[in-house]
Amino acid sequence: MGTVTGFNPSAEHEKTRAALGAVVPRLVRLLRDVPNLDAASGVPVWTVGDVGSHLSAVYVGYSSASSADESMDWDSILPAGEGPFSERIAAMNATSIGLFGDNDRARLADLVAEWGEVFLRVTEHLAPDTPVTVPWFGQDITLATVTGLMLSESLVHGLDIARGAGLSWPISPREARLALGQTLPTTMPLALDSEKARGVSIAFDLAIKGGPRLAVVVDDGTVTVARDAPPRAYDCRITASPTAFLLVSFRRTPTWKAIARGQMRASGRRPWLAMRLGELIATP
Structure with missing residues (x-):
């Protein structure tokens, strides 16, 4: 296993910003192709x-949420009611693909470029x-x-687009490490x-x-996730x-396939419990 370095929140955030800044123009080129x-x-x-419409909605949504200068009428967009986290996200995903009409779909690359720069x-x-x-x-x-989240959505949905379009979309280990380290401690407890x-x-x-390393402790209906x-x-x-x-986390690759390829393995006192993690953490 690769060396796990100490976690510096500020440095890792800057690396994640840089990775996102590099992936945005890749997405723009992909959408134009x-x-x-x-x-x-x-x-x-x-x-x-x-998928392109959903990704554009992700960029608009997170950019608006992160900026005091950007306003959004969330009541007209968000699904009504309060359900479990996975249901709210699934409903929001379904809503997101209808936010842009045909004219906007013709300029998805421009939307991603514009809102990526805004964020x-x-x-x-x-x-x-x-x-x-x-x-x-x-x-x-x-x-x-x-x-x-912006980085992980960009990487995974870029792959979704590339698979449908018959184009190449590599995801580097460095990009994936940053996306996982910045998101899992927050999203896993929400998605339990x-x-x-x-x-x-x-x-x-x-x-x-190569890092991160997470302690994921499930205890009678709750989970805590601690880094290092x-x-x-x-x-x-x-x-x-x-x-x-x-x-695997985004359900794009089956767990069994990652294991068969030698990309995942389980060990410890009760290695057979590895499959339970994916069952306990819900994904829309």
Whole structure:
């Protein structure tokens, strides 16, 4: 396993910003090279154009949420009601693909370029722990998490578009490490299926090659996720390559396939529990 370095929140946030800044023009080129927006994408039931519209909505949403100067009428966009986190995100995803009409779909690359620049500009001098109100999350999260979410959405949905368009879209281990490290400590507790986790007590040592390393402790319907936690006894250690774990987390690669390819392995006192992690953490 690669060397895990100490976690410096400010330095890692700047690296994540830089990675996002580099991926935005790649996305713009990808969207401009798409030959057919109506082609099937890497997301079931979504076309390539649907994925591009969703990604544009992600950029608009997070940029608006992160800026005091950008206003958004969330009541007219957000799904009504308060359900579990995974249901709210699924409903928001479904809403997002209808936010742009045909004229806007013809300029998705321009929208991504414009709002990617807005996000990086309005957040440039903000601290990574700056709270950001994200209405579809139902709570404030840090700017560092938002930046990581922007990066992870860009990487994974870029792949969805590329798969549908027959184009190349590499995701580097460095990009995936940054996306995972900035998002998982916040998103895993939110996405926990509390009913499935009721009565469950499992401590996972999640080691992403090269970092981050996360202590994921499920305890009777709750979960805590700590980065570079002090030593403790674990039931199961999961060691994974960063890109593979990112795609497994987004359900783009089946866990069994990552294991068969040698990209993930389980060890520890109860290695068979590794499969439970994906069952307990819900994904829209």
